[in-house]
Amino acid sequence: MPATKPMPKKITTAIKPKSATPISAARYPKVPDLKMPLPGPKARAVVALDDKFVSPSYTRSYPMVIERGLGLAAEDVDGNVFLDMTAGIAVNATGFAHPDVVAAIQDAAAQFAHMSGTDFYYAAEAELARVLAEHTYGGVERRVFFSNSGTESIECAIKLARWYTKRPYILSFRGAFHGRTYGSMSVGCSKAIHRNHFAPLVSSVVHGNYPYLYRADPHLKTEEAVVNDCLSYLENVVFAKEVQPEEVAAILVEPVQGEGGYVVPHASWLPGLRKLCDKHGILLVFDEVQSGMGRTGKFFAHEHFNTVGDIICTAKGIASGLPLGAVIAKKEIMSWPPGSHASTFGGNPIACRAALATIKLLDESLIENTREVGAYFKQRLEEFAKTSDVIGDVRGLGLMLAAEFVKSKSSKERNPELRNRVEETAFHRGLLLIGCGANTIRFCPPLVITKSEVDTAMDLFKLALKDAQA
Numbered sequence: 001m002p003a004t005k006p007m008p009k010k011i012t013t014a015i016k017p018k019s020a021t022p023i024s025a026a027r028y029p030k031v032p033d034l035k036m037p038l039p040g041p042k043a044r045a046v047v048a049l050d051d052k053f054v055s056p057s058y059t060r061s062y063p064m065v066i067e068r069g070l071g072l073a074a075e076d077v078d079g080n081v082f083l084d085m086t087a088g089i090a091v092n093a094t095g096f097a098h099p100d101v102v103a104a105i106q107d108a109a110a111q112f113a114h115m116s117g118t119d120f121y122y123a124a125e126a127e128l129a130r131v132l133a134e135h136t137y138g139g140v141e142r143r144v145f146f147s148n149s150g151t152e153s154i155e156c157a158i159k160l161a162r163w164y165t166k167r168p169y170i171l172s173f174r175g176a177f178h179g180r181t182y183g184s185m186s187v188g189c190s191k192a193i194h195r196n197h198f199a200p201l202v203s204s205v206v207h208g209n210y211p212y213l214y215r216a217d218p219h220l221k222t223e224e225a226v227v228n229d230c231l232s233y234l235e236n237v238v239f240a241k242e243v244q245p246e247e248v249a250a251i252l253v254e255p256v257q258g259e260g261g262y263v264v265p266h267a268s269w270l271p272g273l274r275k276l277c278d279k280h281g282i283l284l285v286f287d288e289v290q291s292g293m294g295r296t297g298k299f300f301a302h303e304h305f306n307t308v309g310d311i312i313c314t315a316k317g318i319a320s321g322l323p324l325g326a327v328i329a330k331k332e333i334m335s336w337p338p339g340s341h342a343s344t345f346g347g348n349p350i351a352c353r354a355a356l357a358t359i360k361l362l363d364e365s366l367i368e369n370t371r372e373v374g375a376y377f378k379q380r381l382e383e384f385a386k387t388s389d390v391i392g393d394v395r396g397l398g399l400m401l402a403a404e405f406v407k408s409k410s411s412k413e414r415n416p417e418l419r420n421r422v423e424e425t426a427f428h429r430g431l432l433l434i435g436c437g438a439n440t441i442r443f444c445p446p447l448v449i450t451k452s453e454v455d456t457a458m459d460l461f462k463l464a465l466k467d468a469q470a
């Protein structure tokens with residue numbers, strides 16, 4: 001293993017997330033800053049070691065071997081500096097190593113690393129539950145269960161919905177990704193590889209269609225018509241032919257579909273689902289694992305749609321990178337007895353402190369920054385898409401943005417090969433991107449991003465596309 005460099009001196013510069021100066025400027029005068037052809041020698045050594053010992057099921061697109069970072073700057077083991085548009089898959093809400101988050105983690109770690117919040121009490125867990133309950137849309141009393149990840153939050157929601165309603169079925173949507181454990185894999189429906197050879201799955205799951213405007217039947221002329229078509233499929237096909245609604249515990253839905261391609265539904269979708277749930281006594285469960293925690297410019301994405309959820313699942317961005325998930329349910333629903341659900345590590349005290357520091361930053365400035373810089377970023381992407389025949393659609397909310405690659409605008413034929421090449425060429429330009437869906441690039445940078453960083457990202461993205469088409 002190559003020896004790692006000593007940590008540079010502590011960053012003490014006051015960081016104002018809304019300022020025009022990127023946070024990374026305190027350590028990195030130039031971002032990106034590539035010093036050699038990639039991957040460098042130390043990166044190659046780590047990749048070789050990883051190839052030998054780490055599960056090949058992981059989905060790496062290019063050999064980025066990070067050593068440290070600050071804000072949106074990610075430095076690799078060879079000293080190359082990249083501009084990050086991934087936030088470690090929509091996780092690093094406050095960027096790498098935000099000093100407030102680092103301080104909270106260090107302070108908590110020096111006190112105690114673990115005491116099992118399901119068997120003992122500590123203030124950070126109770127306080128975080130209060131903060132999450134109070135931040136959740138709807139003005140109703142809530143209780144919180146803590147997990148360690150998105151998939152565990154979904155498992156909790158499935159169990160809670162079945163427990164509360166005493167009904168077996170879960171209805172979810174094609175294109176949805178909810179995680180990789182058995183319950184979440186069974187309700188998910190985004191890529192067949194996720195399920196290949198893993199059956200038998202958890203039973204009593206049915207799927208509906210998600211209103212994906214760009215890929216909808218061209219006969220459906222308006223966004224409302226696309227939503228109505230999806231809603232009527234639930235009533236006229238699923239509830240008429242597959243399962244009676246009285247058997248359905250929950251409708252589980254991503255307010256903005258994430259891994260499926262950053263698909264933003266029309267404003268009438270979630271209210272339509274709420275109506276259907278109320279009509280049939282079904283719980284409405286929002287998977288906000290990717291779309292939550294300020295990512296779309298509201299604390300939770302479902303706030304954009306003015307729709308109250310019964311159970312909300314969150315994880316990813318909640319603790320700026322520490323593993324934590326939370327399930328926030330209406331108080332009367334989360335009334336299960338002691339022993340019915342728990343987790344040794346869920347609600348880890350260090351992760352809870354990181355989450356409290358993260359939410360403070362979201363409230364102080366980052367959600368507002370997400371709205372402002374996200375709108376600017378989307379506009380830049382849309383302007384560029386007008387000039388390119390291979391970007392068929394630009395969509396998104398806040399800093400959950402995407403560009404869908406096609407062979408041509410007229411055919412709309414998916415172009416996954418070009419999308420994959422762009423990820424690779426962007427890496428060689430110093431820009432970190434990741435895909436979603438079959439042929440889409442997502443832009444989900446840390447919420448501390450500045451407009452100048454958007455400009456740099458756009459310049460590099462354009463060059464990367466040119467390289468990929470060469």
Ligand SMILES: Cc1ncc(COP(=O)(O)O)c(C=O)c1O
Binds near residue numbers: 154254290
């Ligand atoms: C919407 C959604 N739900 C659940 C998950 C699963 O989260 P995790 O990987 O933390 O288990 C993901 C992960 O990408 C996700 O995007």
